Amino acid sequence: MSVLDIQSLTKDFGPQTVLQGLNLHVAEGEFVSLLGPSGSGKSTVFHLIGGLLQPNHGTIYLDGENINGQTGSISYMPQSPSLFPWRTIIENVILGAELFGKPDKEKAKQMLQRAGLGDYIDAYPAELSGGMRQRAAFVRSLLSPQSFICLDEPFSALDEFTRVDMQKWLLSIWEEERPSVLFVTHNIEEAIFLSDRILVLSEKPANVMEEINVTFDRPRSEDVMLTNDFIAMKKQIYQTLRGE
Structure with a gap:
């Protein structure tokens, strides 16, 4: 904390x-x-x-x-989700941890499930609604170290x-x-x-x-x-x- x-x-x-x-x-x-x-x-x-x-x-x-x-x-979450369009949702949410060499895909999957995005782990941002992209961005901020x-x-x-x-x-x-x-x-x-x-x-x-x-x-x-x-x-x- x-x-x-x-x-x-x-x-x-x-x-x-x-x-x-x-x-x-x-x-x-x-x-x-x-x-x-x-x-x-x-x-x-x-x-x-x-x-x-x-x-x-x-x-x-x-x-x-x-x-x-x-x-x-x-960890910073801006007004727009700022997800990379060429990365899948799970690849986007582990990005912050990845930059510090600490990606944990299993925890990311669990967090995405809790966010109601379990069926979209391998989807791309363009396939999600605005609210879903915001949830993914918040999961990314939580997963950052x-x-x-x-x-x-x-x-x-x-x-x-x-x-x-x-x-x-x-x-x-x-x-x-x-x-x-x-x-x-x-x-x-x-x-x-x-x-x-x-x-x-x-x-x-x-x-x-x-x-x-x-x-x-x-x-x-x-x-x-x-x-x-x-x-x-x-x-x-x-x-x-x-x-x-």
């Missing part, structure tokens, strides 16, 4: 400051969502954690190690019903594996349904303007979205984002 600790993170792009003095923490086995308006720097945070960008100031620690500018420390996962709006391109199904599936798999997750979204309901904690980002230069503990019992069903407490939390976050 991993612990992420970001301290006083600042990132400039030329004259524009995107993040300023950002602090956040993700504990072992915790599911934390970053919620903010479009363009608030959510994906920039991921690029910094993943070592694709260097911060101007501040430090990113993973399990106590400074990983500023260091690639390969986390890194124990910290960053999920960057992975369901944003899906229709509403498929999206809810994917959220429920993600929670069912996460409940069993319990990796540490930092999840980026701009969907308030999604953040509440999935998370242990929600960090609400301000407009640029972004900082955490509110931290919300989500106390609904796990495992969660979609029925919780219809409760008064859920609706009240959604309203609270909406007002925070609107600056009310």
